[in-house]
Amino acid sequence: MWKVRLDGTDEYLPPFALGTWDIRDRKRMVQTIRLALEMGINHIDTAEMYPGAEETIAEALRGVDRQGVFIVSKVLPYHASYKGTKEALEKTLRRLNTDYVDAYLLHWWDGSYPLEETFRAFDELIDEGKMRYAGVSNFSRRELEEAVRIFSPRPIIFDQVKYNLSDRRAEVDILPLCRKHGITMTAYSPLWQGRYPSPEKWRVLEMVGRKYGATPFQVALNFLLTRNRDIIAIFKTENPDHLRENLDSLNFELSPEDVELIDRTFPA
């Protein structure tokens, strides 16, 4: 598995991160986080919005070298005033039982507060050692340009956006802008959030997968990541078998014909 370099930093991260939205069984999630770490996936994604997720991560990381883990959390836009951002991060740190997050993101921007306020808080929180890097999520092109302008000269390290075979808008819209500004695009819901595409489209992935001994999920992840080796896919699973399956998705090369077929079936 290759590593993705985060521009403007000395960080290298795996092409996969583990998400923690919608945990159904906390004990299984703890086991899956621990297994992910053993398998080299040290980038864990969470948010104040995800019920019980930050506490679950804290439980999974008990006894684990904190410096070896890259934790990302997010502030809700309606908490993202100057003061509210600082308070939200304090609560997140308490729930995570840690002194700092590696990256702190504005979950989305709804205009509740000017971006300048949120970023002023981010700036000070970085200086205070409570977050290492700042990022954004669900930012449009215009919002991203605005964020870069306001936060400069400090880097925005991520724009975390939805990206999967059935919704490839980010590939056309956001990825080129991320590249221009040295921002890493992190792709959430790469497995359709468990809501799979139509049976006909699914059959195409099954058919392609059979040639490589791969499942449709592996074909999907392979297609998304091998063509864009500078992005990171954040999938969620609390099933160790699914974790292994997903991490095993980059060890084959789709033929140009199969790439074209997938492209046609799931147009960008």
Ligand SMILES: NC(=O)c1ccc[n+]([C@@H]2O[C@H](COP(=O)([O-])OP(=O)(O)OC[C@H]3O[C@@H](n4cnc5c(N)ncnc54)[C@H](OP(=O)(O)O)[C@@H]3O)[C@@H](O)[C@H]2O)c1
């Ligand atoms: N910034 C944002 O606004 C935003 C929005 C959405 C998500 N996110 C982040 O991105 C993460 C991932 O996105 P997501 O949770 O929406 O969707 P996802 O990763 O596309 O899909 C997760 C679903 O797929 C299932 N799954 C995973 N691997 C599988 C496999 N190999 N075979 C069958 N089923 C499989 C999981 O069930 P099992 O647990 O049973 O495996 C779960 O139900 C989230 O957890 C969250 O951290 C961010």
